[in-house]
Amino acid sequence: MTLDLPVTDAGPKKVLPDAQTVTSVTHWTDSLFSFRVTRPASLRFRSGEFVMIGLPDDNGKPILRAYSIASPNWDEELEFYSIKVPDGPLTSRLQHIKPGDNIILRPKPVGTLVLDALLPGKRLWFLATGTGIAPFASLMRDPETYERYEQVIMMHTCRTAEELTYGAELVQNLRNDPLLSELYGEDFAKRLLYYPTTTREDSPLMGRITDNIASGKVLADLALPPFSPETDRAMICGSLAFNVDVKAVLEELGLREGANSEPKEFVVEKAFVGEGV
Numbered sequence: 206m207t208l209d210l211p212v213t214d215a216g217p218k219k220v221l222p223d224a225q226t227v228t229s230v231t232h233w234t235d236s237l238f239s240f241r242v243t244r245p246a247s248l249r250f251r252s253g254e255f256v257m258i259g260l261p262d263d264n265g266k267p268i269l270r271a272y273s274i275a276s277p278n279w280d281e282e283l284e285f286y287s288i289k290v291p292d293g294p295l296t297s298r299l300q301h302i303k304p305g306d307n308i309i310l311r312p313k314p315v316g317t318l319v320l321d322a323l324l325p326g327k328r329l330w331f332l333a334t335g336t337g338i339a340p341f342a343s344l345m346r347d348p349e350t351y352e353r354y355e356q357v358i359m360m361h362t363c364r365t366a367e368e369l370t371y372g373a374e375l376v377q378n379l380r381n382d383p384l385l386s387e388l389y390g391e392d393f394a395k396r397l398l399y400y401p402t403t404t405r406e407d408s409p410l411m412g413r414i415t416d417n418i419a420s421g422k423v424l425a426d427l428a429l430p431p432f433s434p435e436t437d438r439a440m441i442c443g444s445l446a447f448n449v450d451v452k453a454v455l456e457e458l459g460l461r462e463g464a465n466s467e468p469k470e471f472v473v474e475k476a477f478v479g480e481g482v
């Protein structure tokens with residue numbers, strides 16, 4: 206499926222200026238895939254931000270959706286991590302892209318999951334369910350994250366173990382990256398902690414992020430000191446219900462929600478807009 210991204214009027218076929226070329230595609234499960242595209246030379250973004258991407262419909266009209274950029278800001282390509290929604294207007298098409306195809310990318314990055322939206326601290330928690338790991342796939346690969354924080358803890362929860370694979374492989378690759386070990390010493394693995402859990406299938410670590418924080422299980426399992434609003438910062442990305450529940454748990458621990466304009470102890474972004482929301 207190589208698209209020329211035709212304009213909708215009856216005039217001569219033109220290539221839209223926002224077209225980018227797919228360079229690779231990886232299918233992780235029946236419902237999850239990641240892909241990389243060329244990066245417009247002029248596109249600058251802060252790791253953790255999202256852009257609008259899409260494909261034309263049968264009439265050439267763009268179907269655009271918000272997508273977190275999963276690659277860090279130093280990468281010469283852009284990576285995205287995507288759900289395949291059965292009958293989803295965009296993803297029922299997007300799941301079939303191949304290297305060489307074009308997608309539409311509106312190069313106006315925005316978002317709240319950026320390091321500048323948090324006050325300085327020592328520990329940074331990334332709390333994600335499902336494809337909500339995408340902005341953290343960017344931030345985990347950005348050296349700026351480790352310059353600002355002594356320790357980063359990636360908590361990712363999915364229903365099943367196979368849904369954790371994209372994140373697990375990414376963390377594994379980071380820990381084996383000779384450049385990061387050179388930059389941050391051989392104990393880099395202790396600076397990037399990973400706590401993957403499942404809720405509907407047995408795996409080494411189980412349970413919802415809310416429960417594992419509120420009960421103190423994650424601290425006990427990783428041998429970490431208690432939460433403190435002085436030192437702990439967090440970023441949340443999941444369904445609306447997840448975001449609301451994690452926010453309540455963090456507020457109970459004394460952390461406050463911040464924003465780009467008013468940095469505080471944690472920030473939140475929806476991983477998707479649910480039915481009827």
Ligand code: FAD
Binds near residue numbers: 273288292336339477
């Ligand atoms: P839609 O009509 O958009 O969605 C149909 C239904 O599918 C939704 O009502 C919801 O119930 C469900 N759904 C949609 N997306 C998801 C999801 N990611 N996980 C679980 N259920 C979902 N999606 C990604 O796959 N990767 C991203 O990095 C990503 N980043 C986003 C960032 C922001 C700020 C927002 C608001 C959304 C993001 N999304 C992301 C969701 C994305 O915009 C689309 O909704 C998704 O690609 C499905 O598009 P669609 O047209 O096929 O179906």
Ligand code: A2P
Binds near residue numbers: 362404414415446
């Ligand atoms: P659970 O299996 O207990 O519902 P979903 O696919 O429904 O978006 O869920 C993705 C993951 O997020 C699942 O592991 C799910 O756990 C968990 N989850 C869903 N809602 C919440 C919530 N409100 N608080 C904490 N975890 C949640």
